[in-house]
Amino acid sequence: MSTIDRRDFLSRLALATAAFSIPPYAFSSVHKPEEFVEVEITHGKIRGIRSDGVAIFKGIPYAGKVSGDRRFRQPAPLESWTGVRDALQLGAPAIQSPRRNEPAPAEDCLFLNVWTPANDNKKRPVMFYSHGGGFVIGSGGSAGQDGTNLARNFDVVVVETNHRLGLLGFLYLDEVAGAGYAGSGNMGMLDIVEGLKWVKENIAQFGGDPGNVMIWGESGGGAKTSCLYAMPAAAPYFNKASIESGPGVRMTTKEIAAETTAMLLKELNIAPKDWRKLLEVPASDLLTMQGKLPFVPPFIEKNKNLGAMRRNYGGFGPVVDGKVLPAHPFDPTAPQISRNKPLLVGWNEDEYTFFAWERKDTEFATLDFNGLQKRLEPQYGGDTKKIIDAYRKANPNASAANIFVAISSITMMGLGSVDIAEKKVKQQGAPVYLYNFGYKSEKKIPGTDYPMGTPHAMDISFKFNNEIPPRDGSEPKESFFGGNKKERFVASHHFAELWTTFARTGKPAAKEVPEWPAYTLENRPTMRIDTTCEVINNRFSQELAMWRSIGKL
Structure with missing residues (x-):
């Protein structure tokens, strides 16, 4: 095996994690329902299960569609429903290769899962977890991160989201698509913020305290947490954070993100002025194209001689666009916006x-x-x-x-x-x-x-x-x-x-x-x-x- 440096390891992190599929015997996330539990939230009633002392709700939609004319943009408003909606099965994960024991991946993937000891108006701390997998794979339904034992044994509420990943979550179009696509290079992060907003509005119905929310995550989820820690849009919705094996000190610059976008358009034979054709490319074709480009690591080094970003990064991950992500999360300093967290x-x-x-x-x-x-x-x-x-x-x-x-x-x-x-x-x-x-x-x-x-x-x-x-x-x-x-x-x-x-x-x-x-x-x-x-x-x-x-x- 040839020597591989830190950059290469991290840029391949998503591939490595993709290969890390926990066998079903390792952890069980199948729960036998003892009873059904109904809760009314902002957009209608949902039905979960109670099992072994924990109420579990899976596949709750927290924002609207992100396909069609909403691709690369903020989600459509979530539509209310009538009757009682089942929250018994995981929602679709973001576009990626199929996942073990989960629904087929889909563009419309904005679902979350909640584990709580009881829907009893008690103000428990909320642990809002961002999954790993670099910025290109993973979901809030992975068996190893099942929140049942944490909720039951430590009296907390656990929330995990699916959110856009890869090309569909982080393609930087701000410079070619105009104001309607502002923030496009950080849509995957802004989806997570929508999940945090949902928590603010609804978590009290699950026995959680909307005023005491911890964000945390491992590997790519640690890097996502680093970004949230530095994002103005996320600031009102959490109180503390944990960054685990994924120190997101620096993210992709606008310049490198723009180069990646140009590379993608060239590969697809689309002129920059015709960028709207990207809205018509099947998601499966975009996933194939994504696989031809480098992966973005959970953090990016500085060149010690030039004091500038290395320029051999491409791929798709959070972009320091000066607005959604105003600066690198921890470069040159820790973010002032989270000074007291x-x-x-x-x-x-x-x-x-x-x-x-x-x-x-x-x-x-x-x-x-x-x-x-x-x-x-x-x-x-x-x-x-x-x-x-x-x-x-x-x-x-x-x-x-x-x-x-x-x-x-x-x-x-x-x-x-x-x-x-x-x-x-x-x-x-x-x-x-x-x-x-x-x-x-x-x-x-x-x-x-x-x-x-x-x-x-x-x-x-x-x-x-x-x-x-x-x-x-x-x-x-x-x-x-x-x-x-x-x-x-x-x-x-x-x-x-x-x-x-x-x-x-x-x-x-x-x-x-x-x-x-x-x-x-x-x-x-x-x-x-x-x-x-x-x-x-x-x-x-x-x-x-x-x-x-x-x-x-």
């Missing part, structure tokens, strides 16, 4: 092992230190020896494979997370809390004896408290990434309790977990989340000093 940010210790699993990379596990040097040189050039030396000094007992995973993992998701924490602290506003998730799965990467450890995406099932013993007392099944060890249930409870307490109060806390101090530039405390949690000051201090010295942080 508490923030969680962090990453998994072994992010890279997910990508090794997905790409069938077994070579890394056999590296010696000479091989490590050769593997990293194409990416880091003259800095390679300095990087390896710093890691060997900080981790004297680590193997070459261990050091490769550590370097790859921190450069993918860690440096951006630290950058966000530091910039948030410098605002001197609401606190920011930095974490590492570190529970170690014993499962081996196929073709190697190297354990998965804490791979990218493993945190999803843990923080949703979906790593728990079966309620019927039967023997637990193996977790897809988390393995067989029963200690994972303790780590999952810690993770979920920390996050739900943060949603409730703005400060993460849990029983049997040390007090988690806010991040400061003096002590740099990091909470390591595991079966036993611990606060580590100045974690990775030697490694981070080295990354700063070569301009990577």
Whole structure:
């Protein structure tokens, strides 16, 4: 396998996550209804189910159509309905390849799901989750992020949306299509804002507090959360945020987005003045065309020499258009608009092992230190020896494979997370809390004896408290990434309790977990989340000093 740098890993993140289809035995999102529950919301009555102490509503429309003459534009107003509308099945996900156990993808995809302990007018914190999958795949109905256990065990309301993705959600047409398509490069983000507006208007009917809403998300969902944190349109609708393994420090510039649009029009043989022909191209053809263009990563680096955006990015993701997204979310500073909103940010210790699993990379596990040097040189050039030396000094007992995973993992998701924490602290506003998730799965990467450890995406099932013993007392099944060890249930409870307490109060806390101090530039405390949690000051201090010295942080 050839060496792949951080940019390439992240630009392929959507493909990797697309391959990550959780087998049905791993998590069950099928619930036997004990009774039906009816709720009246702004546009009519809906019917959900009550199962195992949780009321569940799926496929609720939160905005109108985005197909036809609404393609690339704000959704049409949602039309009211008469009678009682069933909210028993997931709604269509955004246009993408078919998804396991979900409806066929469709352009009109603006549906959301709600999990609540009860529709009882109690003011519970609302946890509004944005799914991962880069900016091109995923849905609010993925089994691993089922909100049942989080709602039942921690007395919160969970909301997850489907929203436009890829070309249909982020094609920048502002410069060719005029005022009617203003904000076109951020329609996928504005859909999420429509979901937040729906929460403001309706969540009290589900026992949630519209005045206490936490936005959170992992991978691409973390980057979406970074954008929401910086968007004026989203500001009135949430109170705190968590950015997990997807630090959206920078997004696509208008200039690069315009180049991507020009590339697309050329590929379709459409002159810019005839851009309206895009409205007639079948969505399936647009999906095929989307696959020919690069993917946008959850965050974009600066060129350390030019101080400018690298120009080899294309694809479709949020655009810094100066209006919907006024500036890069965390560059050059944390967004002033969210100065007083508490923030969680962090990453998994072994992010890279997910990508090794997905790409069938077994070579890394056999590296010696000479091989490590050769593997990293194409990416880091003259800095390679300095990087390896710093890691060997900080981790004297680590193997070459261990050091490769550590370097790859921190450069993918860690440096951006630290950058966000530091910039948030410098605002001197609401606190920011930095974490590492570190529970170690014993499962081996196929073709190697190297354990998965804490791979990218493993945190999803843990923080949703979906790593728990079966309620019927039967023997637990193996977790897809988390393995067989029963200690994972303790780590999952810690993770979920920390996050739900943060949603409730703005400060993460849990029983049997040390007090988690806010991040400061003096002590740099990091909470390591595991079966036993611990606060580590100045974690990775030697490694981070080295990354700063070569301009990577």
